[in-house]
Amino acid sequence: MPMMEYIDAIRLAMKEEMEQDSSVFVLGEDVGVKGGVFTTTKGLQDQFGEDRVIDTPLAESAIAGVAIGAAMVGMKPIAEMQYSDFMLPATNQIISEAAKIRYRSNNDWDCPIVVRAPIGGGIFGGLYHSQCPESIFFGTPGLKIVAPYSAYDAKGLLKAAIRDPDPVLFFENKKCYKLIKEDVPEDDYVVPIGKANLLREGDDITVISYSLPLHFAMQAAEELDKEGITSHILDLRTIQPLDREAIVEAVRRTGKVLIVHEDNKTGGVGAEVAAIIAEECLYELDAPIRRLCGPDAPAMPINPPQEKFFMLSKDKLLDAMRELALY
Amino acid sequence: MPMMEYIDAIRLAMKEEMEQDSSVFVLGEDVGVKGGVFTTTKGLQDQFGEDRVIDTPLAESAIAGVAIGAAMVGMKPIAEMQYSDFMLPATNQIISEAAKIRYRSNNDWDCPIVVRAPIGGGIFGGLYHSQCPESIFFGTPGLKIVAPYSAYDAKGLLKAAIRDPDPVLFFENKKCYKLIKEDVPEDDYVVPIGKANLLREGDDITVISYSLPLHFAMQAAEELDKEGITSHILDLRTIQPLDREAIVEAVRRTGKVLIVHEDNKTGGVGAEVAAIIAEECLYELDAPIRRLCGPDAPAMPINPPQEKFFMLSKDKLLDAMRELALY
Amino acid sequence: MNQKATAAPQSLHRTVGLDDNRAVEMYKCMLLARKFDERCLLLQRAGKINFHVSGVGQETAQVAAAFALDTQKDYFLPYYRDYGFMLAVGMTTRELMLSAFAKAEDPNSGGRQMPGHFGSKKLRVLTGSSPVTTQVPHAVGAALASKMRREEAVSFVTFGEGSSNQGDFHEGANFAGVQKLPVILMCENNQYAISVPIAKQLAGKVSDRALGYGFPGLRVDGNDALEMFRAVSEARLRGVSGEGPTLIEAMMYRLSPHSTSDNDLAYRTKEEVDANWKKDGVPRYKQYLVEAGLWSEEQEEAYLKEVAQELKEATEYADKAPYPRAEDTLLHVYAGDGNGQGGND
Amino acid sequence: MNQKATAAPQSLHRTVGLDDNRAVEMYKCMLLARKFDERCLLLQRAGKINFHVSGVGQETAQVAAAFALDTQKDYFLPYYRDYGFMLAVGMTTRELMLSAFAKAEDPNSGGRQMPGHFGSKKLRVLTGSSPVTTQVPHAVGAALASKMRREEAVSFVTFGEGSSNQGDFHEGANFAGVQKLPVILMCENNQYAISVPIAKQLAGKVSDRALGYGFPGLRVDGNDALEMFRAVSEARLRGVSGEGPTLIEAMMYRLSPHSTSDNDLAYRTKEEVDANWKKDGVPRYKQYLVEAGLWSEEQEEAYLKEVAQELKEATEYADKAPYPRAEDTLLHVYAGDGNGQGGND
Ligand SMILES: Cc1ncc(C[n+]2csc(CCOP(=O)(O)OP(=O)(O)O)c2C)c(N)n1
Ligand SMILES: Cc1ncc(C[n+]2csc(CCOP(=O)(O)OP(=O)(O)O)c2C)c(N)n1
Ligand SMILES: [Mg+2]
Numbered sequence A, B: 001m002p003m004m005e006y007i008d009a010i011r012l013a014m015k016e017e018m019e020q021d022s023s024v025f026v027l028g029e030d031v032g033v034k035g036g037v038f039t040t041t042k043g044l045q046d047q048f049g050e051d052r053v054i055d056t057p058l059a060e061s062a063i064a065g066v067a068i069g070a071a072m073v074g075m076k077p078i079a080e081m082q083y084s085d086f087m088l089p090a091t092n093q094i095i096s097e098a099a100k101i102r103y104r105s106n107n108d109w110d111c112p113i114v115v116r117a118p119i120g121g122g123i124f125g126g127l128y129h130s131q132c133p134e135s136i137f138f139g140t141p142g143l144k145i146v147a148p149y150s151a152y153d154a155k156g157l158l159k160a161a162i163r164d165p166d167p168v169l170f171f172e173n174k175k176c177y178k179l180i181k182e183d184v185p186e187d188d189y190v191v192p193i194g195k196a197n198l199l200r201e202g203d204d205i206t207v208i209s210y211s212l213p214l215h216f217a218m219q220a221a222e223e224l225d226k227e228g229i230t231s232h233i234l235d236l237r238t239i240q241p242l243d244r245e246a247i248v249e250a251v252r253r254t255g256k257v258l259i260v261h262e263d264n265k266t267g268g269v270g271a272e273v274a275a276i277i278a279e280e281c282l283y284e285l286d287a288p289i290r291r292l293c294g295p296d297a298p299a300m301p302i303n304p305p306q307e308k309f310f311m312l313s314k315d316k317l318l319d320a321m322r323e324l325a326l327y
Numbered sequence C, D: 001m002n003q004k005a006t007a008a009p010q011s012l013h014r015t016v017g018l019d020d021n022r023a024v025e026m027y028k029c030m031l032l033a034r035k036f037d038e039r040c041l042l043l044q045r046a047g048k049i050n051f052h053v054s055g056v057g058q059e060t061a062q063v064a065a066a067f068a069l070d071t072q073k074d075y076f077l078p079y080y081r082d083y084g085f086m087l088a089v090g091m092t093t094r095e096l097m098l099s100a101f102a103k104a105e106d107p108n109s110g111g112r113q114m115p116g117h118f119g120s121k122k123l124r125v126l127t128g129s130s131p132v133t134t135q136v137p138h139a140v141g142a143a144l145a146s147k148m149r150r151e152e153a154v155s156f157v158t159f160g161e162g163s164s165n166q167g168d169f170h171e172g173a174n175f176a177g178v179q180k181l182p183v184i185l186m187c188e189n190n191q192y193a194i195s196v197p198i199a200k201q202l203a204g205k206v207s208d209r210a211l212g213y214g215f216p217g218l219r220v221d222g223n224d225a226l227e228m229f230r231a232v233s234e235a236r237l238r239g240v241s242g243e244g245p246t247l248i249e250a251m252m253y254r255l256s257p258h259s260t261s262d263n264d265l266a267y268r269t270k271e272e273v274d275a276n277w278k279k280d281g282v283p284r285y286k287q288y289l290v291e292a293g294l295w296s297e298e299q300e301e302a303y304l305k306e307v308a309q310e311l312k313e314a315t316e317y318a319d320k321a322p323y324p325r326a327e328d329t330l331l332h333v334y335a336g337d338g339n340g341q342g343g344n345d
């Protein structure tokens, strides 16, 4: 099982699916010769040709809209948004169109597209290269949304997304691209969409999160172990539809829950997770439901002190987790 | 104090503000001679001329973007989106631009626009003339969002929105347009943005909502009175920023809370309200936090049985409120 | 046919590629569309249906375009006024009525969407929505798929002139131009977008926009059936020959109010509307056929009776047909969500 | 000036409306921009700053355009490569350096945004963002405001040729055309959008798009300083005379990689880049001035020394300047949110 970076795992998933299904193709800005601004699609055009790895004009609504049209007639497009910050021009195509095609046609038509978009900050990208736009799309019935934290999951979830008969937003974390390196099987596995994943068992507190912050949570948990505090950590993996059972079960285990995401707090995925808990297992809680999230400011500034203030980190997790454990 | 319809109150607010401030103007599709597809702007072009009541080309991103540009240089545009369903092409202008102008310029520039958009169903409008898009914009720092339920509030909140130095989304409920008729002062009052409003006091259950469903809640509360169940009803009025204090206080009063909105449940404003409660006054709850919302389906079908299934109603509120009271 | 000198004008249909039979079928389809539309207006006024968006004045261009396309191979993305187009590609009046009545059997949306929101996999009509112009990139995507799979097909998409001002028109057209895709963009320029006249929608000409995308744009008299047929036929040929997209601006006039909710005389004059009725393409094409000896008043009368009967039956059927079940509101959000819930997927 | 026969070519600057002094100032500004840019590239390589998006190769058009505008009245919406433009309308190298170093004193964003994201109320430069082309409708909105308030002003907006394929270009241009607004849309066509060459961005010409919006579109050699000045001057005149918008496609070449994160030789050849260095407008304009007797190698040398000193001071100042305070991250989300929190609004 080769070691590979999170970004390599994403590339491998596309490569494998393209090899195995001629209806899969990639389109986006700079995905061709350049191989994407992050190298995510590097080599794919060489292997599959210009027809299946298409450098599009600079127009996200068309990237999404063209993908939707192709998907309706039987193709399996993977549309790359260069940064998730730049997918907003495609909102109408994603929410009004992709999400509603099956429903509005009473199951006559479908729209099996994948929209890949890098999320997250901490790369000195400033306001518009650091955002987490999950909350804009979250809660739109008809869309599925995944957000892998590991290289293993990135490959397996992307393969599942490509094969999924419905539109899937694949939010890959750009800070994870090179930071996360691990063993990833080269065989054909999928990570099922809709199932959360227990990363770690513990008895004192439950942490529920997705994407990059899970790494901080795992590191903090190790340190807390030494203090005699054990953490139960659930990776949502899929943020839509949420795995309610797994959430409730994870909360029941400890009775104390900290929900964590980098997207700003108000209106984020964490609000729904909190609401589900308050609905399903309120009486099993031993502490108020905590959320540790990005601040309610428009986006992450580029200067180092403010970027640091904005970003989550192992230390911020450690504090919040310890505080909750001691509650 | 004249009786007027909710829609008249909106029109009057615009008229008064335009009379009093020459930098206020209206732009949108069919807002001129036709006076809007709902008659919301009827008569305004006659009074203020084509320059200040502008029929724009059919292009929402331009409507928002042009409004933003004009606002930056000192105007006070009111941009009308014909239906809130059709504001999605303007998402990028609203979220990436309007919401971030003050922040990104470090307070050098500002963007005092109002975007008016009719929300809600129950008018046989089908999938794309019935939606509640609050959750798409909710949680975007830098935006304010109001959603009046009464004619009085509609006038006062719209005037406040026009005078507000920041971008405000004004979600008017199209079912309320003609249904709600009440005394509205003809003088110059504002309803402050950011403050919730207690519509009714009671001791058994708390209902928190905004826009149309509050009418169902009020009617249901009357009936429940007769059963000896009294309801405490809070109108959020402003859904961003939420009035946390008012929410917590209203919950404390009864210890049982039902959150209601027409927008679909997952990821809606109600999730955040629930999360705030779970964070701030968990121990004062005598029942799980309930939400009664639109179903998690993409949008409201046009055929009567399914529209009815989708819509909230007095009866649905009654059942949910009674059930909670009896918990 | 023995008077050679006068034969030419009366055989124009053959010159453009329609045999006598198809030329007549094309007319019958226009007339059927007109009658269907009038029936819907009546039904709405009678309170039997809620709402109708009329295509009256646009049938000539719609039907002529459809006749120039290949219903077995091409992909269709009509907009909400395209009743004539839909009838021409094979949707029945009964099916369209089921949609007008929002009944479960409606093949377009199972009674979920407003009428005029067409879709049918069987007929290769991609499902449409209300936000205007989103279908333009979809058509481009379908054309891209055709090209990738080397199908001999074009994608045909329509939209109003107001809608041509949406960003999606620009982005879709540009994408198609760069990739030289087999797509025909037909703007049905009926001179109004609800109340807003063309002069307030754009200062240029829609057809001129093609230049900036590197493919031909032409203005065609949308009331001229044979001219429309020819333009779309040629555009199709360009498409399947790998020469890329064509933009056709079909000039016409929206003879009805925008919808049954609209009072058009609040923003335009009766004189203007009346003057445009005189340009109506349907009687004009009838005249051509009569002069060509292919149609007669007797045939017209007989056909109208047939149509009346068909519409009566369609209406009755649709009126009596059941609504969807309330609880089926929750079906088809995702694939397979009907399984085990009594759904039918 | 006494040799009448040869005077004409050397007084072209006066013909287009620049006096000798302004003609020289214009050159100095281009040179300053070039040197500023080179300094930033160096600073980035040295690890002193994180990131730079270069405008090298585009200064000629940018500065010439700025010189044709009225810095007291017009509204400016430059895009991220417009360092030359910003210097010409009055931002100092120190201020730009503060932005490159993301320091609190940066007038553009207080160190919040990436460099190249310009904004200054004082200089009438509307704050810009990263998502491309959103500024086009803003320029149209500012022009609408000018028109409503009867100001004698134009809005001037720039964007790349790749960016001209965004829906916002279309919607903004169309709005401006319909309302005949005083706005100048200048496309800096540098032939690449990151790695994507113009042929994959559009099949037509950017300037041809104006036709479909009902206003003039012209292609200008962006390396020709005086031609650019003339084109923008004329467009401004059209604007303030109520004749409406102008689209100018300034042809140039992006001589640097897309940004300091880009390796351009992965998608274009060194030969191609070298060939374009030969067309560089800055030495070309210098040559003109020298021939016109307005500039000399001695003056150049002296000025370069001045510039070097200025840049050194600017860099030192910016390097030493404090970062914003961490907790100020929460300020300026809404008006007045700094009150009582130690904020400065
Ligand atoms: C994005 C969007 N904005 C607004 C509307 C509301 N609307 C429906 S039809 C229409 C006018 C369309 O005009 P045009 O494109 O000329 O087509 P026509 O109706 O004249 O055939 C408008 C504004 C919509 N459906 N979608
Ligand atoms: C909406 C959006 N999509 C993608 C990007 C990422 N991006 C930044 S610059 C650029 C290329 C721009 O090309 P062009 O418009 O030609 O301007 P140039 O950089 O060549 O000056 C891209 C794709 C962006 N900033 N905004
Ligand atoms: Mg029209």
Ligand SMILES: [Mg+2]
Binding pocket: D160, D161, D162, D188, D189, D190, D191, D192, D193, D194
């Ligand atoms: Mg470029």
